[in-house]
Amino acid sequence: MSFSRNVKIELCKTPVNAACCAVAESYGALLYCHTFSGREIRIVTENSGFAARMRALFAAAFGLEFDAVREPKSDGGKISLLITDADKISRIIETFGFAAGKLLSHHVNLGVLEDDCCRAGFLRGAFLAGGSVTDPERSYHLELATPHRSVSREMSALLREAGFAPKSVTRASLNVIYFKQSGAIEDFLTFVGAPSRALELMSIKVEKDLRSGVNRRVNCDIANVTKTTNASERQVNALEKLVPLLGELPDKLRETAQLRLEYPELSLVELGEMCVPPVTKSCLNHRMRKLEKLAAEVGDVQLTIDS
Numbered sequence: 001m002s003f004s005r006n007v008k009i010e011l012c013k014t015p016v017n018a019a020c021c022a023v024a025e026s027y028g029a030l031l032y033c034h035t036f037s038g039r040e041i042r043i044v045t046e047n048s049g050f051a052a053r054m055r056a057l058f059a060a061a062f063g064l065e066f067d068a069v070r071e072p073k074s075d076g077g078k079i080s081l082l083i084t085d086a087d088k089i090s091r092i093i094e095t096f097g098f099a100a101g102k103l104l105s106h107h108v109n110l111g112v113l114e115d116d117c118c119r120a121g122f123l124r125g126a127f128l129a130g131g132s133v134t135d136p137e138r139s140y141h142l143e144l145a146t147p148h149r150s151v152s153r154e155m156s157a158l159l160r161e162a163g164f165a166p167k168s169v170t171r172a173s174l175n176v177i178y179f180k181q182s183g184a185i186e187d188f189l190t191f192v193g194a195p196s197r198a199l200e201l202m203s204i205k206v207e208k209d210l211r212s213g214v215n216r217r218v219n220c221d222i223a224n225v226t227k228t229t230n231a232s233e234r235q236v237n238a239l240e241k242l243v244p245l246l247g248e249l250p251d252k253l254r255e256t257a258q259l260r261l262e263y264p265e266l267s268l269v270e271l272g273e274m275c276v277p278p279v280t281k282s283c284l285n286h287r288m289r290k291l292e293k294l295a296a297e298v299g300d301v302q303l304t305i306d307s
Contacts, residue, residue, distance in 0.1 A: 002135060003200075003201075004131075006197060012047070020118050023096075024113055024118035024122040025124055025125035027113075032126040032144065039086075040082070040083070040089075041082065041089060042080060042082055044081075054081055055069075061095065066083055070082070096112055108155060119162065126146075130145045139180075145171070145176045149175050151175070167179070185198075232266075235260050236264045256288060259274055268284045268285055268288070
């Protein structure tokens with residue numbers, strides 16, 4: 001089951017305690033549903049819990065039942081909730097503060113959303129009807145999509161008033177508001193009534209950050225080992241040219257060359273600790289550069305003689 005579906009299951013369990021909140025949640029759902037016009041209301045969903053919730057909300061908010069409920073013909077099919085009765089539609093429109101019988105204008109009437117609980121209900125209804133959230137194991141993305149441009153613009157303003165910072169985009173015929181920050185998604189889910197899913201998202205984020213940190217450290221360790229191995233191989237190849245001349249080298253350079261040839265797997269730090277007296281990595285690196293330079297000169301002389 002998808003994360004988005006689990007969010008909606010949790011939201012559908014939120015109690016409907018006040019008629020004003022039922023009106024607000026219904027309002028959000030209608031502005032983001034399949035069809036909301038002066039002639040027809042059609043809510044289409046695959047979520048049986050949401051379908052049941054809409055029936056309860058309409059009873060609490062308007063004292064109405066849907067004219068028809070079309071059940072899916074097979075598992076996973078869509079449920080359609082329909083109202084075509086003109087009197088019912090007029091009552092619903094008037095409840096939202098608009099004049100019945102006139103051309104329905106799709107706008108957010110903030111007078112219906114005066115209290116925080118009603119605003120939370122409005123956002124919950126909008127998400128249930130036209131929202132989705134990506135599985136946080138893959139990415140962070142929550143969106144609300146509606147065909148009504150004015151609704152999307154006013155919803156964006158409403159979210160900013162609530163402390164959110166949504167972004168918007170037009171996708172085909174839909175106007176989309178979205179979040180891509182995990183923190184914003186967590187806050188939104190908590191605000192609309194899905195705190196358990198918000199905690200799940202936080203937990204997944206912590207696990208992902210830990211895995212990412214471990215992977216970075218492992219990659220860094222691998223890179224360091226590879227770097228040390230390559231440097232050691234280069235140094236050993238160079239020092240092998242100096243083997244006949246080791247007795248002629250200064251004591252410190254001879255000690256460094258002998259240690260590297262004997263312990264090719266060790267890092268410069270470890271070789272420095274074996275010197276008598278111990279020396280720093282920087283000091284040993286300086287000696288190694290001198291030895292590599294001498295080896296290169298010996299190689300050039302040998303090449304001249306052979307020629």
